[in-house]
Amino acid sequence: MTLSLHSEFSAPDRAVVHVGGRLDAMTFGELDEAMLALLPQLPDGGTVVIDLTGLTYISSAGLRSFAKVRKTMRAHGGHTLLLNPQPQVRKVFDIVKAVPVNEVFTSTQELDAYLDRMQRQITEGDDEA
Amino acid sequence: MVLRSIASRTAWWVLVGSTLVLGAIGGLLLALTRAQILQHTHHEAAALAANAGSQIQARVDRVAVSAQMLAAIIASRQDDAEPLLRDTLAANLDIDGLAAVFRPPLDPAAPRPHSPFVNRLDNGALSSRDLSQDANPYWNNNWFLGGLGCTGGCWQRPFFSQSRHRQLVNYSTTIERNGHPIGIINADVTLNWLHRILGSLDKPPGAYTFVLDSDGNYLAHDNPELVGQRGGTALLDALASDHAESMRLPVAQNPRARGPVWVYSAPIQGTRWRLGLVVPEYQIYASVRHIFLLSLALGLLAMLGVALITLLTIRRTMAPLGVLADRAEHVARGELDFELPAARRPDEVGRLTESFDQMRRELALHLEDLARVAREKQRLASELEIAHQIQAALFMAQTITLAKALAPRAQTPQNLLRLLNLELCRGNDSCMFVTLLCGLLNTGSGNLVLASAGHEPPILCGRGAPLVLEFPTGAVLGLYENSDYPEHVLRLGRGETLLMYTDGITEASDHDERMYGIERTVESLAQVPPTAATAAYIERLLGDVDRFVADAPQADDITLLALSWHGSVLKTTEMTLDNRLPDVFAALDRCEQLLQDAGTPVALCGDMRLVLEELMVNTVEYGYPDGQPGQIRLRLQPLADAVAVELIDDGVAFDPLQSADPVLTGDLADRERVGGLGIHLARTMTDEMRYTRDAQGNHLLLRFAYPTQDGSSP
Numbered sequence: 001m002t003l004s005l006h007s008e009f010s011a012p013d014r015a016v017v018h019v020g021g022r023l024d025a026m027t028f029g030e031l032d033e034a035m036l037a038l039l040p041q042l043p044d045g046g047t048v049v050i051d052l053t054g055l056t057y058i059s060s061a062g063l064r065s066f067a068k069v070r071k072t073m074r075a076h077g078g079h080t081l082l083l084n085p086q087p088q089v090r091k092v093f094d095i096v097k098a099v100p101v102n103e104v105f106t107s108t109q110e111l112d113a114y115l116d117r118m119q120r121q122i123t124e125g126d127d128e129a
Numbered sequence: 130m131v132l133r134s135i136a137s138r139t140a141w142w143v144l145v146g147s148t149l150v151l152g153a154i155g156g157l158l159l160a161l162t163r164a165q166i167l168q169h170t171h172h173e174a175a176a177l178a179a180n181a182g183s184q185i186q187a188r189v190d191r192v193a194v195s196a197q198m199l200a201a202i203i204a205s206r207q208d209d210a211e212p213l214l215r216d217t218l219a220a221n222l223d224i225d226g227l228a229a230v231f232r233p234p235l236d237p238a239a240p241r242p243h244s245p246f247v248n249r250l251d252n253g254a255l256s257s258r259d260l261s262q263d264a265n266p267y268w269n270n271n272w273f274l275g276g277l278g279c280t281g282g283c284w285q286r287p288f289f290s291q292s293r294h295r296q297l298v299n300y301s302t303t304i305e306r307n308g309h310p311i312g313i314i315n316a317d318v319t320l321n322w323l324h325r326i327l328g329s330l331d332k333p334p335g336a337y338t339f340v341l342d343s344d345g346n347y348l349a350h351d352n353p354e355l356v357g358q359r360g361g362t363a364l365l366d367a368l369a370s371d372h373a374e375s376m377r378l379p380v381a382q383n384p385r386a387r388g389p390v391w392v393y394s395a396p397i398q399g400t401r402w403r404l405g406l407v408v409p410e411y412q413i414y415a416s417v418r419h420i421f422l423l424s425l426a427l428g429l430l431a432m433l434g435v436a437l438i439t440l441l442t443i444r445r446t447m448a449p450l451g452v453l454a455d456r457a458e459h460v461a462r463g464e465l466d467f468e469l470p471a472a473r474r475p476d477e478v479g480r481l482t483e484s485f486d487q488m489r490r491e492l493a494l495h496l497e498d499l500a501r502v503a504r505e506k507q508r509l510a511s512e513l514e515i516a517h518q519i520q521a522a523l524f525m526a527q528t529i530t531l532a533k534a535l536a537p538r539a540q541t542p543q544n545l546l547r548l549l550n551l552e553l554c555r556g557n558d559s560c561m562f563v564t565l566l567c568g569l570l571n572t573g574s575g576n577l578v579l580a581s582a583g584h585e586p587p588i589l590c591g592r593g594a595p596l597v598l599e600f601p602t603g604a605v606l607g608l609y610e611n612s613d614y615p616e617h618v619l620r621l622g623r624g625e626t627l628l629m630y631t632d633g634i635t636e637a638s639d640h641d642e643r644m645y646g647i648e649r650t651v652e653s654l655a656q657v658p659p660t661a662a663t664a665a666y667i668e669r670l671l672g673d674v675d676r677f678v679a680d681a682p683q684a685d686d687i688t689l690l691a692l693s694w695h696g697s698v699l700k701t702t703e704m705t706l707d708n709r710l711p712d713v714f715a716a717l718d719r720c721e722q723l724l725q726d727a728g729t730p731v732a733l734c735g736d737m738r739l740v741l742e743e744l745m746v747n748t749v750e751y752g753y754p755d756g757q758p759g760q761i762r763l764r765l766q767p768l769a770d771a772v773a774v775e776l777i778d779d780g781v782a783f784d785p786l787q788s789a790d791p792v793l794t795g796d797l798a799d800r801e802r803v804g805g806l807g808i809h810l811a812r813t814m815t816d817e818m819r820y821t822r823d824a825q826g827n828h829l830l831l832r833f834a835y836p837t838q839d840g841s842s843p
Contacts, residue, residue: 025746026714057735059742060807063797070798080798088735095813096806097793 003027004054005034013046014115015039020054023062031065039069045077045122049111052085058092066098079103079118083111136447140440147432155425162417167391170333170413171375174393177330178406181338182395184326188223189399192300192318193282195221200304200314203229211245215255218247225249225297225319229304230260231312232277233268248293248317276301276313284400287320287348289357296320296356298348323349335412337383341368343401352383368394368403381407449478453485465493524561528553528606532567542567542580546603546614550582553607562607566629567614568692573726575621575694580614582606585632588654590666591625591693595654597647621694623728626663628654628670629692633685637674640681645674663693699727699767708752708759708780713745716763723765729772730836736814737772737833743807744776744785744829752780752827771816771834779826785811786820 004020015038023031042048048069070080082104085093093099105111195217203210210229218227226248233241241261250256260267267273272285282302290297297317303310327338327349337351345360360368361382370376374393381390386409393406452470459467469486472479531552532545539545545567553563566584570577579587581602589596603614621627630650637645653673657665667689674687702723706712717738724734745761753759764775791805812818817832 024714024742025710057738059739059746060810061746063806067797067800070796074798088732092739092810095810096791096797097795098797100796 003030005030007034007038009041010049013043014049015042015046016049016051018051018054020056022057023055023065024057024059025061028061028065031062032068035065035069035072039072042073042076042078046073047079047081047115047118048073049081049083051083052089053083055089056086058089060096063092063096063098070099081105081111081114083108134444134447135450136440136444139443140436143439144432144436147435148429151425151428151432155421155428159417159421162421163414166413166417170391170408171393173333174336174391174406174408175374175395177332178338178393178395178404181326181330181406182397182404185323185340185402185404186398186400188322188326189284189318189397191221192223192316193302193399195224196227196300196302196314196316197282199227199229200302203314204304204306204311207231207242210243211247211257214245214247215257218249218255223318223322224316225293225295226317228260228315228317229312230267230273230315231304232310233261233266242312244312272299272301272315273313276315277303277310279303279313280305280310284343284402286344287342287346287357290317298342320349327351330406332406333408333412334415335386336406336408337386338407339405340397341365341403341405348402350383352385355383364392364405367392368405377410381409383407387411446478449473449482453482456485456489460489460492465489465496520559521561524553524607525563528563528565532565541616542569542578543614543616546580546582546606547612550604550606550612550614551610554610557607560608562605564605564632568627570621570692570694572694572698575623575625577619577621577627577694579617579619581617582612582614585630585635588628588630588651589619589621589625590628590654590657591659592622595628595651597651621692623694624659626666626691626693628666629690630670631686631688633683633687634670634674634689636685637678637683637687638681639678645677649673649677663691666691695728699723699729699765699772701764701766703762703764705760705762708749708761708778710746710749713742713749713761716745716761717742720763720765724772727767733772733833733836737774740811740814740831740833741774741776743811745778747785747807748776748778748780748783748827752778752783754781768832771832774831774833776829776831777825777827782822783827784820784822785829786818788812 002021003023004018006018006020008016010016017034017038019031021027039048050066050069066080066082073080080099080103082093082099084106085104093104105114199213199217202213206213214227214229218224226246228244228246230244230246231242244260244267245257246260247255247257275285276283276299279301280303282300285299285301287296287298289295296319298320300316300318301313304312304314323340327340328351330338332338339350339355339360340348341360342348345365347355347358347360350356361378363378363380364382367376367378374395376392377389378392379389386407389410391408391410391413393408395404396402397404449470449472456467456469459465469482469489472482528549531549535548535552536545539548546565549565563582564584565582566579566587567581568577568579579598579600581600583602583605586597586599586602589598598617598619600617601615604612606612634650635645635647639645650670653670654666657669670689671687702720704716704719706716720741721734721738724737725731729737741763745763748761759779762775762777764777766773766775785808788805788808791809792800794800797806815831816834817830819830821828821830
């Protein structure tokens with residue numbers, strides 16, 4: 001089973017990347033390339049949501065790819081949010097404590113609620129400034 | 130209830146039959162007697178009528194004779210006429226009055242001849258007068274003119290004399306001189322004597338008499354009201370006919386007589402009168418009817434007596450039969466132990482009683498014999514059954530032994546069934562046969578080849594609804610040597626179960642002889658959840674069949690065989706690969722396939738792939754720093770509760786166990802360089818990891834335990 005990728009912009013400052021299949025030492029390059037092309041399109045402070053619903057397998061190579069995405073996003077004041085990891089993937093995340101738990105969401109509702117909250121914080125922050 | 134017993138029925142029919150016979154004979158006798166009685170009555174009545182007629186004739190003759198004598202005497206002694214008349218009148222009391230009248234002279238002036246008339250007064254004295262002196266001259270009267278024609282004497286019409294208040298009839302005769310009538314003698318005759326004569330006749334009861342004159346008028350009648358009236362037309366017509374002596378009239382003129390009457394008549398000589406005797410018909414038969422009714426009553430009484438005697442006799446005779454009938458009902462119920470009444474006489478009933486008793490004793494003996502024979506038969510049948518079962522069991526044992534022996538040579542189910550059939554056909558004189566389902570399962574692939582010899586179709590479970598595998602089957606084994614057994618190929622999926630069964634399942638019968646059938650079988654199997662263990666199919670179906678048949682006895686064995694394929698068994702597998710990533714991933718794919726085929730839980734497959742990827746990618750990337758070619762050997766080995774993996778590579782020495790744990794901050798992005806994660810993951814996910822280093826290179830021994838039932842994830 002190979003990797004499958006699909007990305008879309010749900011808002012001008014928000015991209016959703018659907019990652020499916022197997023993300024390992026053979027396939028992580030595809031993801032890196034795709035992200036390299038995608039991330040510059042996002043404005044500073046944007047958000048990338050990586051939907052893991054279809055991902056069945058991840059190895060350390062894949063973890064490193066996700067780490068690179070997070071680093072890149074953080075460097076531009078953006079956020080990387082992970083959606084709906086499957087048990088096998090979730091287990092790997094847990095073992096290596098890959099991402100902050102508050103940035104992993106088990107459903108789109110949970111994610112939308114978080115994004116709304118974040119939007120409000122930004123708005124309030126603007127008001128203070 | 131009354132007519133239920135034979136005795137009462139017999140008495141009743143005797144009564145009815147006798148009454149019918151009595152009635153018939155009585156009726157016949159009555160008819161004959163009536164004819165005789167009628168004949169007798171005819172004779173008697175005719176005699177009576179004749180007798181009466183002669184009596185009347187005697188009286189009439191006296192009058193006529195007297196009148197004729199007077200006429201002869203007066204012819205010569207005309208002047209002595211009156212004294213002669215007086216003498217005659219005194220002598221003959223029947224005569225009421227006498228007249229001697231003469232023709233008047235031709236000369237009207239000449240004196241009229243003395244024409245005396247003497248009559249009897251009520252006191253008996255005689256008075257006389259001269260009719261020639263009457264104001265109304267007699268020679269113009271009809272009676273005179275008619276009388277002149279009565280040369281031999283004749284009776285005139287009766288008339289009622291107003292002066293004398295009585296019914297009278299005239300007798301006239303001529304007085305002749307020189308052959309010429311010169312006058313007439315006219316005698317008035319009373320009719321009282323006629324009534325007396327009629328009244329004095331010895332008539333049968335109810336009968337009456339009458340006298341008719343020449344004009345058909347009643348001269349005399351026992352019923353005085355009818356005197357002077359004209360006789361009925363029917364009567365007069367009958368009297369004018371040839372059979373005037375006796376005749377039957379449907380209705381009598383006399384209102385005193387009821388119903389049809391018989392009329393007997395006799396002419397009265399010297400006159401043109403006719404005497405009649407009328408006897409009512411009912412009166413003729415009165416006596417015979419009376420006797421007949423009396424006889425009938427007596428006969429009926431006698432019949433009743435006979436019926437009663439019949440009833441009592443038959444009841445008494447039948448009493449033992451009643452007891453016998455009661456005992457026969459006992460026999461019918463199978464009760465043979467009872468008392469019989471002693472036979473009183475050696476008659477039919479006595480003989481019947483004795484025969485019945487003997488029959489009862491013999492029946493008891495027969496029943497005993499029968500029971501014994503039945504027991505014997507049952508024992509024999511069960512022995513035969515056992516013998517048959519032994520034979521069948523031997524045949525089955527032969528089949529199984531042959532199947533086992535022939536299997537290695539046959540290779541395929543089709544061949545095995547062919548060979549088996551040929552062997553079983555040989556010498557199978559008792560034509561026993563066996564149905565058989567033969568299958569060859571490739572435990573590695575789940576491939577199943579089936580061939581059937583007339584066996585029930587197997588049912589595939591676990592792939593949606595239970596599926597009855599209807600494929601062409603050959604003939605049963607042992608009967609036809611040329612049979613062929615086409616093969617049916619299917620591939621069992623992991624966890625799928627093939628259920629095979631004998632017809633004892635589908636033909637299991639309940640108390641109403643209904644069979645369990647294939648539909649119920651499929652329905653029962655459909656109730657089993659797909660994740661259930663193989664035994665669940667057996668338990669479910671057997672339980673349902675048991676509930677269906679309840680405690681009805683079954684004729685056949687009920688056998689079930691469930692075959693589940695749990696995937697291929699993991700065999701110890703070794704592979705060697707170059708130190709290149711594509712090789713590594715090819716090996717990983719193969720390993721995963723092997724593990725999946727062997728039914729390894731998905732989660733464990735994932736873990737093992739991750740560990741092996743991390744370790745082998747690490748080896749490929751860091752074990753050969755100079756880029757020289759190397760080899761990695763991988764060996765999978767199944768253990769009882771785990772899978773052991775041996776990884777051998779000829780790269781630089783590296784003990785992953787000695788590698789330092791990475792610092793995990795909770796966010797990989799925090800780290801400058803992401804390294805050591807793979808080794809960490811490999812160590813964490815392996816249940817046991819041992820490292821050795823020898824001349825061949827690095828030896829890494831890994832152990833992955835099967836998850837426990839609770840820990841297994843889908």
